[in-house]
Amino acid sequence: MAAVGPLARVARLGSSICRNHRLILNRSSQRRGIASCIDPAHGLTDEQKEFQKVAFDFAANEMAPHMAEWDQKEIFPVETMRKAAQLGFGGIYVQPDVGGSGLSRLDTSVIFEALSTGCVSTTAYISIHNMCAWMIDTFGNNEQREKFCPDLCSMEKFASYCLTEPGSGSDAASLLTSAQRKGDHYILNGSKAFISGGGDTDVYVVMCRTGSKGPKGISCVVVEKGTLGLSFGKKEQKVGWNSQPTRAVIFEDCAVPVTNRLGEEGQGFSIAMKGLNGGRINIASCSLGAAHACVQLARDHLLVRKQFGETLSNNQFLQFKLAEMATKLVASRLLVREAATALQENRSDAVSLCSMAKLFATDECFNICNQALQMHGGYGYLKDYAVQQFVRDIRVHQILEGTNEVMRMIISRNLLTES
């Protein structure tokens, strides 16, 4: 076998040794999708492969080297995200006339999957930011689109999605935050829980009650940071997703101009759910990226680690385990990409497919990452190795943007409703 690892790669660049920010040894080049049956480039158009390449390069050079530090020090990497926005990642499926990239849901899924191999937590936040920008782009009037979208697409300003409350998680339609109309303002009272980016972001897309009980009484308003009556809870300490702050968002007689309402009164819940359909594909895509990176890491570890006189890669149980992981990864990827296509084409099965994709991919990918950790043995449990961070970071994907239990509710409802 030829000389393996860092030395070989350095030698291939001839006289040019380690261009430090480009040639990251050990960690990142192994996540570039080299092993062929799980190559995420299969089945993509040439243009999509170009998008994917940029995202992979960005993930390897700008994110992967810092992912451990961002997690450990709980750093919200504003500068890196702004660099990503300069490449067009701030508003991937937002229309170009307000600064977006105007790409499809499938393009978006491919991009987030690739970025996630560099840092799941940061990519997941970028996807939430994209979801908010899309909601304003799609349901806002021209003034609102022009006021908010360009800054969001460039990430001059950051956004947060505020639906969940201490008393309403899965039962989102029972939310209590009230918005009383007083002249040309809504007065908001209530609090939102677990808000990603809360306290550090500038634009809050808030679902609040303007009417009576149930989903039809909910409206969607955009609240800007600095508005009187807007405050934040303490920064939560989480198991993962540590490169994004999570806080409660509190409204105390917070006056929001009526001109900040997206769409009509009573349309808010529908806007929120439509945002989440795309959000679910994005989160599932982030899980795909993490699982892909972990399969690469596990594979490389099996080829190197020796026990009982040979490399672990000669052990049939581990070979079969790796094959199962690869199979589940490709199956998840196909379902997510199909859901993305269905959503783009506004197919009748789009909502169910998005739920199925989120349910399946987040569950399977967590298992893949967990298995990869197991294959690393004791080393998998050390923070020196990236695999544990992938496991911690994607665990929450089975919970947020609609728990996997709620996904089952949506799917069974589709199956059992008489039509």
Next chain:
Amino acid sequence: MSGRVLVGVKRVIDYAVKIRVKPDNTGVVTDGVKHSMNPFCEIAVEEAVKLKEKKLIKEVVAVSCGPQQAQETIRTALAMGADRGIHVEVAGKDYETLGPLQVSKILAALAKKEDAQLIILGKQAIDDDCNQTGQMTAALLDWPQGTFASEVSLEGDKVKVVREIDGGLETIKINTPAVVTADLRLNTPRYATLPNIMKAKKKKIANVKPADLGVDLTSRLEVLRVDEPPQRQAGMKGSTELSRRDS
């Protein structure tokens, strides 16, 4: 002066791939292996695009020689900011024996045809490490050359090149038209942006055959055998008496 810069880009096996030698020892495995633009060619494209952004030159033309897949590499150059591409079709046996001599003949012919003011190439390709194409192209055109450039500046009808040489840095001033080859520290290539990738789709790639340029592709070299580097052997422990005698 035309204000046109020709940039050569080569499609090579991606730097992160573990190279494997074919079982028949005739070459390395390329089927199904990830390929991308030679890193030094990326630096060359970046330099050309930078010159255009500074309005010192008017047009950047990306050239690649190879089979159909070479167009991917040209598209990457277009996504980085090149204006148009030229794909010189070389396939099959001709492609296997394509080397710096043939490529430099092609580039020389294109430079004359396109009335290029400057040719910027990567200093070498990471697959063959030849480090010859730039130098040969300059010789065929009888143009001055600034190789191993770590800094390039256009001053009127001259080019100032800071070269990385064994002894340190050498600064030369050469007349245009000229050939420059890019070294590692010349610049940091930009990422293609999503909008630029989409704009690149509309940019033109012209198809040219080597025969149209009057270039003969016959190789004067024959690869006899390709082998992996020898396995690293265990070292030997020297005796202490020997070392005392040597000091």
